[in-house]
Amino acid sequence: MASAQPQCSIVGQGAIGLLAASRLQLAGWAVDLWLRQPNPLRIDFHPLQGPGQSLNFAACQRPAELLFIPVKAYAALPCLQQLQPLLQPGTQIVISHNGMPDLATLQRHVTVNQGLWFLSTSQAAMRTATGVRHTGAGSSVLAALNDTALSSQPKVEPWLNTALGPLTITADIQPALWRKLAINAAINPLTAIHGINNGALAAAEFQAQLEAIVSEVCVVAAAEGMHLPLAETLQQVQQVIAATAANYSSMLQDVRVGRRTELAAITGYIVNTAARHGLAVPANQALWQALASTA
Ligand SMILES: NC(=O)C1=CN([C@@H]2O[C@H](COP(=O)(O)OP(=O)(O)OC[C@H]3O[C@@H](n4cnc5c(N)ncnc54)[C@H](OP(=O)(O)O)[C@@H]3O)[C@@H](O)[C@H]2O)C=CC1
Numbered sequence: 001m002a003s004a005q006p007q008c009s010i011v012g013q014g015a016i017g018l019l020a021a022s023r024l025q026l027a028g029w030a031v032d033l034w035l036r037q038p039n040p041l042r043i044d045f046h047p048l049q050g051p052g053q054s055l056n057f058a059a060c061q062r063p064a065e066l067l068f069i070p071v072k073a074y075a076a077l078p079c080l081q082q083l084q085p086l087l088q089p090g091t092q093i094v095i096s097h098n099g100m101p102d103l104a105t106l107q108r109h110v111t112v113n114q115g116l117w118f119l120s121t122s123q124a125a126m127r128t129a130t131g132v133r134h135t136g137a138g139s140s141v142l143a144a145l146n147d148t149a150l151s152s153q154p155k156v157e158p159w160l161n162t163a164l165g166p167l168t169i170t171a172d173i174q175p176a177l178w179r180k181l182a183i184n185a186a187i188n189p190l191t192a193i194h195g196i197n198n199g200a201l202a203a204a205e206f207q208a209q210l211e212a213i214v215s216e217v218c219v220v221a222a223a224e225g226m227h228l229p230l231a232e233t234l235q236q237v238q239q240v241i242a243a244t245a246a247n248y249s250s251m252l253q254d255v256r257v258g259r260r261t262e263l264a265a266i267t268g269y270i271v272n273t274a275a276r277h278g279l280a281v282p283a284n285q286a287l288w289q290a291l292a293s294t295a
């Protein structure tokens, strides 16, 4: 069946990339993958509801004009630098990861003809032995990071709404980044240390620690000029814990397979930013020390 939508490429075969690729293909989009090897990939996709199905993805030799880069925080810039010589003029590049991105550096690595976007998602997914499982219903926030992106919004919005929507477009990504940082600072290190799924954090024994972590993030955010109300942020953390109860956080998944974690971009960012402002963040500092060897 010929696709009515433009071709898109997705980097890697991670949980978020395969979730996005599967949802796009099932909605009729032509999607291929930028992989570390040239062979096509056959995966089993398990949606939140309903039966699983097998899907096939070609490995692209050159990324399409719509390019999604859902990789770990530490892999985003190296990936952009690696792909840059292969990109077509006018490519729309969407970067997505947890942890605080260095947007200024990313912006310096695109040309004036390339649109640059950042997407923050609370969709949850897990790699399985043969593919990917959608494990938690979430939503995504998308922001254009340059003028070329802004003028291509009609092309980019339906694509990402299908991939990881429901999608909200915002002019300023910073509030969404801080909200997600608070969520990941609370959920990821604790689940990684205790080896538990996200839902286990709803237990009474974790509530004081969750509040201490989140209130420190709110104080650091305020020092950076970002108002993050504590009660509302804690409520969002609890909502994500409930919505992704069955999921094992990406940090726990990394620890389990001995992969580098995103601790530096999450807890490390909070600890370092606090130090710059002369603020004490003992709850986050303790998590940083407990997991430092994984960063
Ligand atoms: N999993 C989840 O539920 C959620 C994850 N997130 C965030 O989304 C981001 C992606 O997460 P996730 O999908 O779990 O991460 P993964 O690390 O599982 O997936 C990233 C994939 O991209 C590949 N990759 C990285 N760089 C390149 C490159 N230059 N060329 C080819 N392939 C490349 C990786 O390969 P290799 O492994 O070989 O490096 C891997 O297959 C993270 O920041 C995560 O925190 C956000 C919300 C929920």
Ligand SMILES: CC(C)(CO)C(=O)C(=O)O
Residues within 6 Å of the ligand: 098, 121, 122, 123, 124, 136, 183, 184, 187, 188, 198, 240, 244, 247, 248, 249, 250, 251
């Ligand atoms: C939303 C959440 C907490 C889902 O597990 C996530 O972002 C992650 O695992 O990194």
